[in-house]
Amino acid sequence: MSDQQNTQIRMRRHPAGMVTTDDFETVQAPLPTLEAGQALVRNKFLSLDPYMRPRMDPLRSYVQPLAIGDLMPGGTVGEVIESKEASLPKGTLVASQLGWQTHGVVNKTTVRVLDPKLGSPSAALGVLGMTGVTAHYGLLALAKPQKGETVVVTAASGAVGGIVGQIAKLKGCRVVGIAGGAEKCRYVVEELGFDACVDYKAADFEQQLAAATPDYVNVLFENVGGPVFDAVLQRIADHARIALCGNISQYNAKEPYGVKGLRQLLMHRVTTYAFVIADHRDYWPTALAELSAWVKEGKLKFREDVAEGLEAAPQAFIRMLTGSNFGKTLVKVG
Ligand SMILES: NC(=O)c1ccc[n+]([C@@H]2O[C@H](COP(=O)([O-])OP(=O)(O)OC[C@H]3O[C@@H](n4cnc5c(N)ncnc54)[C@H](OP(=O)(O)O)[C@@H]3O)[C@@H](O)[C@H]2O)c1
Numbered sequence: 001m002s003d004q005q006n007t008q009i010r011m012r013r014h015p016a017g018m019v020t021t022d023d024f025e026t027v028q029a030p031l032p033t034l035e036a037g038q039a040l041v042r043n044k045f046l047s048l049d050p051y052m053r054p055r056m057d058p059l060r061s062y063v064q065p066l067a068i069g070d071l072m073p074g075g076t077v078g079e080v081i082e083s084k085e086a087s088l089p090k091g092t093l094v095a096s097q098l099g100w101q102t103h104g105v106v107n108k109t110t111v112r113v114l115d116p117k118l119g120s121p122s123a124a125l126g127v128l129g130m131t132g133v134t135a136h137y138g139l140l141a142l143a144k145p146q147k148g149e150t151v152v153v154t155a156a157s158g159a160v161g162g163i164v165g166q167i168a169k170l171k172g173c174r175v176v177g178i179a180g181g182a183e184k185c186r187y188v189v190e191e192l193g194f195d196a197c198v199d200y201k202a203a204d205f206e207q208q209l210a211a212a213t214p215d216y217v218n219v220l221f222e223n224v225g226g227p228v229f230d231a232v233l234q235r236i237a238d239h240a241r242i243a244l245c246g247n248i249s250q251y252n253a254k255e256p257y258g259v260k261g262l263r264q265l266l267m268h269r270v271t272t273y274a275f276v277i278a279d280h281r282d283y284w285p286t287a288l289a290e291l292s293a294w295v296k297e298g299k300l301k302f303r304e305d306v307a308e309g310l311e312a313a314p315q316a317f318i319r320m321l322t323g324s325n326f327g328k329t330l331v332k333v334g
Contacts, residue, residue: 003042003103005030005031006029006030006032007027007028008026008027008100009025009072010027011070012025012068014058018321019314021315024072026311032104035084036084037084037085037108039083039106041081041094041096041106042081042102042103042334043076043078043098043101043103044333045125046074046075046330047075047076047126047328048316048320049130049131049159052074053252062276071099072099073099075129076333077093077114078096079092080094081103088106092113093113094106094112095121096111096112112124122304122306123302127291127295127300128291133288135160135221136287137277138164138277139168142243142275143219145219148172148173149218150176150219151164151173151175151219151221152217153165153176153178154220154221154222157188157192157303158223158328159302162303165188165194169193170299175196176197176217177197177198181323184199184326187326215237216238216240217235219240219241222243223245224249225247233261234261236261236264236268238268239268241273243275244274302328304328305328305329306332307332309334310331
């Protein structure tokens with residue numbers, strides 16, 4: 001990667017349904033000049049996350065949607081290559097929100113300084129970053145599973161789901177994943193240690209889910225929405241809690257799926273906690289301290305799906321939105 005120019009990927013148009021590579025454009029911009037208190041960062045890793053897709057739609061949301069020509073947003077890890085800020089000397093490794101570009105400007109309030117001794121810096125975008133904190137918050141601060149309860153996790157092999165299920169196991173729960181395909185289900189059970197995993201693409205998915213949840217579902221960590229969500233509602237227990245984290249099956253949908261299970265929410269007196277982790281910055285230190293300890297002790301495993309080069313980001317993003325990723329989706333920028 002050259003430090004002469006800043007390569008950026010911007011939104012070229014609003015997607016119509018499933019996102020395509022034509023919805024993006026690559027632009028060469030001059031490197032920014034620094035003011036006092038700023039540092040120039042060369043990105044090493046970019047995190048690709050499902051939330052980026054709804055941000056491409058011109059709809060009211062919890063943040064301003066992207067306008068045509070805007071830089072695609074995203075979490076990044078990179079190295080300071082020039083600095084006018086004493087606390088961020090050249091060589092400092094930082095996590096920030098620089099988006100889909102090779103370089104960006106930070107100041108001390110927009111970065112998390114990383115310890116290079118703590119293993120691969122990319123973990124700061126996954127288990128030791130936004131997705132890990134999301135798993136911790138939704139499960140432990142909101143749904144609060146009790147020992148012996150049944151916890152169901154959708155998108156179970158993914159960045160958030162894989163961590164949720166392992167934390168629920170650490171808390172003594174019976175944990176059932178839902179994932180797409182036999183290989184992802186095998187990984188969830190044999191490598192992550194869930195008690196069972198059901199393939200939602202199987203013809204007898206509902207029957208398999210019923211067999212895996214004989215005592216019904218006390219906690220649902222919901223990442224997917226659509227028919228998978230409806231199927232779990234048929235198995236919901238009295239006074240269950242739902243951590244409503246994501247709705248990925250609907251992010252590219254032209255017509256939203258109409259949930260049929262509202263009756264179950266009422267009959268079983270279910271509490272639903274919808275949350276967006278961006279609202280809970282004060283929770284990060286608590287979650288990161290515990291997640292780091294579990295990773296060090298070998299109690300949390302995670303997997304990364306890494307695309308090479310910034311130009312691979314649109315295709316890798318589409319792979320994630322169609323379930324072809326396997327683990328936390330990242331781009332190795334340079
Ligand atoms: N509330 C928050 O603050 C917050 C923060 C982070 C993430 N999230 C949400 O958490 C969810 C998971 O995010 P992640 O980063 O961990 O992604 P991920 O699970 O690593 O990757 C996305 C996965 O979603 C599954 N998927 C895609 N389309 C689907 C469909 N139509 N039906 C069922 N499953 C489908 C695929 O797995 P399969 O192959 O198993 O289908 C795919 O691998 C997303 O909904 C995301 O928006 C929310």
